[in-house]
Structures are given as structure tokens and as C-alpha cells.
Amino acid sequence: MLETVLTCLIGWLLLAASSFRIRRDLGLTKGDARWLRVAGVMVLTAGLWRCGAPITGERWVRFLGAAGIAGVATVLILSAAPLPRLRRR
Incomplete structure (x- = not known):
């Protein structure tokens, strides 16, 4: 399950990098996004197919659980950068 969480985390970070604000900060074009x-x-799909369960409802439950954990981790990672700036004031 840990590898599914890490795979989903990478997928969510790639999707977050394609958002307008982060894309603008990274200097990427619309085609790059x-x-x-x-x-x-593709990474999220790979996480679904490699989550370690046979093709049943259990695979979906494991994938959704891992994607949820990775989604929370992504939000925490992306919101951690403003905290040091706020503490300096």
C-alpha cells in the first residue's frame, strides 16, 4: 500500500504542477501543462493497476484510500512553503 500512496503522491503533484498558479511560478507554458x-x-492509472489487489472492489478501496492519503499529503506539501514566510513577520 505504501508504494500506491507514493505513486499517487507523484501523480497528484504532477497534476498540481499543471494548475495555473504553480505553472506560472515554475515558468511553464500551456503546452507543458x-x-x-x-x-x-498516467501515474494515477498505474497506481490503480498496481495497488496489490485482484480486480475486485478491494482494488478500488485500496486505490481510493491511497489516493486520499496522497491527496492530503500533497496539500500539506504545497501549503508548507507559505508557513515560514508568515512566521517571519
């Missing part, structure tokens, strides 16, 4: 989205979806 499309490839980031495609890569993010």
Missing part, C-alpha cells in the same frame, strides 16, 4: 496533466493521469 498539458503534458504534466497527461503524465499525472
Whole structure:
């Protein structure tokens, strides 16, 4: 399950990097964002197919659990950068 969480975390980070604000901060173009989205979806799909369960409802439950954990971790990672700036004031 840990590898599914890490795979989903990478997928969510790729999808987050294709958002407007982060893309602008990274200096990427709209075409680059499309490839980031495609890569993010492919990584999430790989996480679904490699989550360590046979093709049943258990696979979906494991994938959704791992994607949820990775989603929370992604939000925490992306919101951690403003904290040091706020503490300096």
C-alpha cells in the first residue's frame, strides 16, 4: 500500500504542477501543462493497476484510500512553503 500512496503522491503533484498558479511560478507554458496533466493521469492509472489487489472492489478501496492519503499529503506539501514566510513577520 505504501508504494500506491507514493505513486499517487507523484501523480497528484504532477497534476498540481499543471494548475495555473504553480505553472506560472515554475515558468511553464500551456503546452507543458498539458503534458504534466497527461503524465499525472498516467501515474494515477498505474497506481490503480498496481495497488496489490485482484480486480475486485478491494482494488478500488485500496486505490481510493491511497489516493486520499496522497491527496492530503500533497496539500500539506504545497501549503508548507507559505508557513515560514508568515512566521517571519
